[in-house]
Amino acid sequence: MDNLKTYDMKAQEQIRLDVLKRSRLFGGLLPAELKDLIVYSTSVRYDKGASIFKEGDRADFFYAVQEGLVKLYKGTFSGKHFTFTVAGPSDTLNATAVSGDNYFMSAQALNEVVLLRIGRTPYLAFLSKHHTVALELIAMLARRLNRECDRVVGLLGEDVEHRLLISLFTLARKFGTSLSLTREELASCAGTTTETAIRVLSRLKKQGIISGTAERGGIIITDLTKLQKLVAENEGWI
Amino acid sequence: MDNLKTYDMKAQEQIRLDVLKRSRLFGGLLPAELKDLIVYSTSVRYDKGASIFKEGDRADFFYAVQEGLVKLYKGTFSGKHFTFTVAGPSDTLNATAVSGDNYFMSAQALNEVVLLRIGRTPYLAFLSKHHTVALELIAMLARRLNRECDRVVGLLGEDVEHRLLISLFTLARKFGTSLSLTREELASCAGTTTETAIRVLSRLKKQGIISGTAERGGIIITDLTKLQKLVAENEGWI
């Protein structure tokens, strides 16, 4: 019994180690080095729709996705919200919350989710010990900053239809052509309303780019090449 | 003659040292430490309207503002452009360009400008030598990322009038109530057109928040308190 438990622990730790090893932030480290960090990690489960943390909360934990999808978003005053990114396995949720004591976005489980969780203190201690991780963090931050600036320009310069195309293409590249997102969730990725997103999707269906109705709460992209062509049409490249 | 020249050099170096000392990135360092970096610095002058660097250029230099104002912006496909920030004395232009070999925004002199310039190589070498600077850089990046995300939400949730109010208030807090920006430049800070900016300004003039016509290419804020109240009205706080 005791043996079995120990074995389980080992297996769990191995899984979490793999998650970190595959992440961009820690990918450069040796497993041996990561072990120091894994000791402080736990796995936590969230039901579909559950809130993981909210903008403004004290950032007590660092998270990485083990299984499932997590939506990272910010709310607007008018009750709507904009989805900045959908995180999948081995994505970190808040690597950037290092400095700043509070989360600056909210995170919500899109389906049944398992997260790897590490306390703020051991996480920060580990960061300051490993120079290369700090450098990778700078690179990640710079990339994301760059991306958000592009998004600002995109919101001003492109019409809703094109923003939706970009969102679809980005999601497809990351998660494959079979997306389990509701129209509402897709809309919030492109910064528009559910109705407008639906109208655009209807048009795409007529052009044979996305499939019939897919199952409830899903979008299937049937012609990725054509989608890519449409995305590339109006811009240098994102 | 030779003495005078040496003296001049010293004075120039002292000025540049003050610029860096007052910057957020290097503010935590001792003058003695900064001297190692100053050695590699030069002062460069740009005329009003001159382009300092363009998005996509190889990032060969690090810049900080010594005198004058610099617009940091990105262009949209439709030829317009969005101004992310106006940098003043002791602001750094591209601290973030560390990782990534290219500038990801463009910079243009808003008036007669003097910049402190340091080659990429000595700048990077200095960074990797000074741990505290790297940490401050992470903090700066995180702050800016946060701000840009807020901007995304703002662009989606707030109407043009309010965005202009915010831009005005932000500029006033940084540069004082007498702004030398054309209506076009203000518009590009809020992501709108010149005409729309003018219409809003006309309304503000009627409410006594900004002054008569100011001089050509200028805006004078006469009632900062009222402006602040208007800004605070529609939102938690930016």
Next chain:
DNA sequence: CGCCTGATTGATAAGTATCAAGGTCGGTGG
């Protein structure tokens, strides 16, 4: 003085949000 840049105002049109009204599917409980 005439040109050129920036400011101003008005009319118009386009793009989207908003409101309203079904329609469809799947799951749940009687």
Next chain:
DNA sequence: CCACCGACCTTGATACTTATCAATCAGGCG
């Protein structure tokens, strides 16, 4: 097993915000 309920999807009509186009004005500078 069936019926209902609720979540999601869909479509249409309308209104509003803001960009666009066009025209004029005002002041500085060569």
